[in-house]
Amino acid sequence: xxxxxxxxxxxxxxxxxxxxxGGGIAGLVAAWECARIGMPVxxxxxxxxxxxxxETDELDGITVDLAPEAFSLSAPALAGLLxxxxxxxxxxxxxxxxxxxxxxxxxxxxxxxLPPNRAGIPANVWAEPVRALxxxxxxxxxxxxxxxxxxxxxxxxxxxxxxxxxMGARLRERLVAPLTLGTWGxxxxxxxxxxxxxxxxAALTRAxxxxxxxxxxxPDDAAARGPRRARLRGGLTQLVTALTERLLxxxxxxxxxxxxxGLTRTPDGWLVHLDPADLRDEAELSSARESAExxxxxxxxxxxxxxxxxxxxxxxxxVLDAAPLPVRDVVTLVMDAGTAASDGxxxxxxxxxAMAAASVIDVGSAWSGVHAQAGPDRRVFRVTLDAxxxxxxxxxxxxxxxxxTRLWPGIGHVRAATHRRARLAxxxxxxxxxxxxxxxxxxxxxxxxxxxxxxxxLAGGGVSGIVADTLAEVERVRHDVLWTRS
Numbered sequence: 001x002x003x004x005x006x007x008x009x010x011x012x013x014x015x016x017x018x019x020x021x022g023g024g025i026a027g028l029v030a031a032w033e034c035a036r037i038g039m040p041v042x043x044x045x046x047x048x049x050x051x052x053x054x055e056t057d058e059l060d061g062i063t064v065d066l067a068p069e070a071f072s073l074s075a076p077a078l079a080g081l082l083x084x085x086x087x088x089x090x091x092x093x094x095x096x097x098x099x100x101x102x103x104x105x106x107x108x109x110x111x112x113x114l115p116p117n118r119a120g121i122p123a124n125v126w127a128e129p130v131r132a133l134x135x136x137x138x139x140x141x142x143x144x145x146x147x148x149x150x151x152x153x154x155x156x157x158x159x160x161x162x163x164x165x166x167m168g169a170r171l172r173e174r175l176v177a178p179l180t181l182g183t184w185g186x187x188x189x190x191x192x193x194x195x196x197x198x199x200x201x202a203a204l205t206r207a208x209x210x211x212x213x214x215x216x217x218x219p220d221d222a223a224a225r226g227p228r229r230a231r232l233r234g235g236l237t238q239l240v241t242a243l244t245e246r247l248l249x250x251x252x253x254x255x256x257x258x259x260x261x262g263l264t265r266t267p268d269g270w271l272v273h274l275d276p277a278d279l280r281d282e283a284e285l286s287s288a289r290e291s292a293e294x295x296x297x298x299x300x301x302x303x304x305x306x307x308x309x310x311x312x313x314x315x316x317x318x319v320l321d322a323a324p325l326p327v328r329d330v331v332t333l334v335m336d337a338g339t340a341a342s343d344g345x346x347x348x349x350x351x352x353x354a355m356a357a358a359s360v361i362d363v364g365s366a367w368s369g370v371h372a373q374a375g376p377d378r379r380v381f382r383v384t385l386d387a388x389x390x391x392x393x394x395x396x397x398x399x400x401x402x403x404x405t406r407l408w409p410g411i412g413h414v415r416a417a418t419h420r421r422a423r424l425a426x427x428x429x430x431x432x433x434x435x436x437x438x439x440x441x442x443x444x445x446x447x448x449x450x451x452x453x454x455x456x457x458l459a460g461g462g463v464s465g466i467v468a469d470t471l472a473e474v475e476r477v478r479h480d481v482l483w484t485r486s
Contacts, residue, residue: 009482013038016481019272019297020044021260021312022304024052025463026455026470028243029081030301033474035250042295043252044274046259046304050244053422054463056235060334060416062373062380064363065236067330067422068463069382070094070229075464077471085242087232094229097346097365101133101178102407104354109406113345116218118197119188120176121163123215133174141168146209157431159196160188166210178349182359182384184461185326185424195429233369236463260304263312269298269450299450299477303470306457318443326424327387328358331400336412337379348407357403359384379411393419428460441473452477 018034020027023045035041043050055066071078073093082088102109114120115127122130125142134142145166156162159180163172172188180188180196194201203213232238247254257276264271271294302309310320346365350357363380364371370380383400390396397417405411426433437458444451452473456462459469 010038012482014040016040016298017269017296018042018299018301019270019295020301020303021272022052022302022308022455023047023050023254023256024303024455025054025239026459026466027052027301027303028240028247029467029470030303030454030474031247031252032243033471034299034301034478035247035252037478039299041247041250041252042297043247043254044258044260044272044295045254045256048256050254050256051237051240054236054240055420056237057332057418059332059380059418060378062334062370062378063235064332064370064380064382065231066332066418066420068236069363069367070231071236071462072464073228073230075468077468078464081467081471082239085239085246087238087242090232090234090238091230092233092367092369094231094366095346095368095371097362098344099179100345100348101174102348102350102354103133103174104351108409109350109354111345111348111407114175116214117175118200118214118217119159119191120179121167121197121210121214122171122175123211123218125167125171125211130171130175134168134170138168138170138174142171142211144168145211148209156201157192157194158189159191159193162193163188163210174351178351181352182349184427184430185328185358185386186427186430190431191427192429192431192433231367231369239463260308260312263300263316264294265316266296269296270300271295272297272300297450299452299481301474302451302453303455305455309453313444320440320443325426328422328424329385329387329396329400330420330422331383331385331397332363332418333381333383333397333401333404333414334374334416335379335381335401335404335414337377338412339410340379340408340412341410342376344408350403355403355406356385356399357383358386360404360407378415379408387421425456425461427462428465430460433460450477450481 016039018039018041020031020041020043023043027043028050031041031043053067056063057066082091098113100111100113102111112129112132115129116123125139131139148166160172160176163176176188180186180191199217200213203216204210207213207216258274260272261275262273273294302312306320313320346362348360361382363382364374374380381404383403385400388396396419401414440458441453444453454470454473456466459466
């Protein structure tokens with residue numbers, strides 16, 4: 001008798017058909033979580049490869065990630081997944097590096113390393129880097145923070161508004177805004193302070209000042225700080241490869257160069273209609289549609305992004321908010337080291353308008369593996385710029401290299417370069433993001449069972465957050481199918 005419920009669950013899993021639309025990290029994790037308990041899975045990806053924005057390449061013989069490269073070391077969901085995939089030994093913690101802001105001056109950009117801070121808010125407004133960035137008047141304005149009444153918890157949710165009201169507009173524009181705009185393309189006024197800096201509001205109430213609150217949140221010693229980010233040696237595509245291999249071992253059907261063009265509700269589930277993504281001729285496309293059998297599914301996972309999901313759901317009366325998001329050009333450069341200083345900050349955020357770049361990362365300074373491959377004669381940089389009106393990759397790479405040359409005088413010529421254009425998903429700390437994601441999922445769940453949406457648009461940017469959110473959503477629908485339904 002005790003084995004019968006387990007046998008029933010296993011039988012139910014084997015007869016629960018899953019179609020995952022989208023082969024990025026969210027789609028792969030969703031497919032793995034279903035296939036590993038015996039559910040038959042078909043994954044559809046319109047591009048010729050899996051992995052989405054995760055992409056690793058060799059530039060001048062150096063292995064580099066071209067867009068997402070890091071994840072949080074404190075993320076238990078991703079840590080568990082890496083253990084399951086036997087990738088924990090490939091984890092490389094970030095090297096200790098500093099973050100700087102670049103100011104425009106008549107003599108060229110001035111790079112100022114930030115003092116101890118949280119989200120750009122300094123613990124000591126009298127620190128020399130703060131004076132260098134905001135000037136004497138800016139420092140005195142920031143000091144007025146200590147003379148203002150303590151803030152009641154929860155009164156001000158906007159990070160930008162909080163900093164402006166307590167420390168002044170100049171400090172907000174030159175310390176806080178470069179970080180939020182350079183990292184996410186989001187103005188600090190749109191960032192939820194309690195999500196961006198957990199505990200700051202409560203600490204402000206205790207300390208009576210914003211600088212004092214940051215001081216309370218900073219760890220007391222370097223050992224306590226430690227690295228907060230990590231990457232996989234050899235690139236994040238190892239995660240994609242490991243998931244793909246496990247799925248193939250479990251007989252999952254992985255189809256690239258196919259896109260879902262529509263969903264049809266049936267009495268017992270869904271039909272997913274497909275188009276070959278690489279066909280453009282109308283006659284060939286029409287013939288392919290006639291011969292293609294739609295895929296039956298009990299569970300459909302929408303993992304192809306907000307725009308793709310909105311198009312598929314519109315005909316079912318579900319209107320999703322697929323607002324336009326910032327688009328950035330991401331250029332990875334391998335350059336001769338020349339006579340440029342080998343030390344310095346690992347990440348530089350120019351003050352908005354100071355130069356073309358929104359952020360510049362010295363990749364070798366951040367990661368020892370890249371540093372070792374590059375050796376003493378080469379440097380690797382990742383430059384993020386606001387999207388250019390031109391699609392000319394050579395021109396975009398030249399703009400990126402020009403900014404690196406301004407920030408690192410003496411750097412040599414470009415040995416190799418590659419360019420990707422990326423749409424920036426909103427971080428989970430954007431004001432109202434959690435409410436919008438919940439409303440989207442409620443609209444989908446109210447109308448149609450067996451349908452879920454995952455991905456960075458709903459989870460917020462970042463591999464760790466996407467994995468955690470996907471695992472939670474898949475577990476919810478698996479529980480519903482295996483335990484609740486008759």
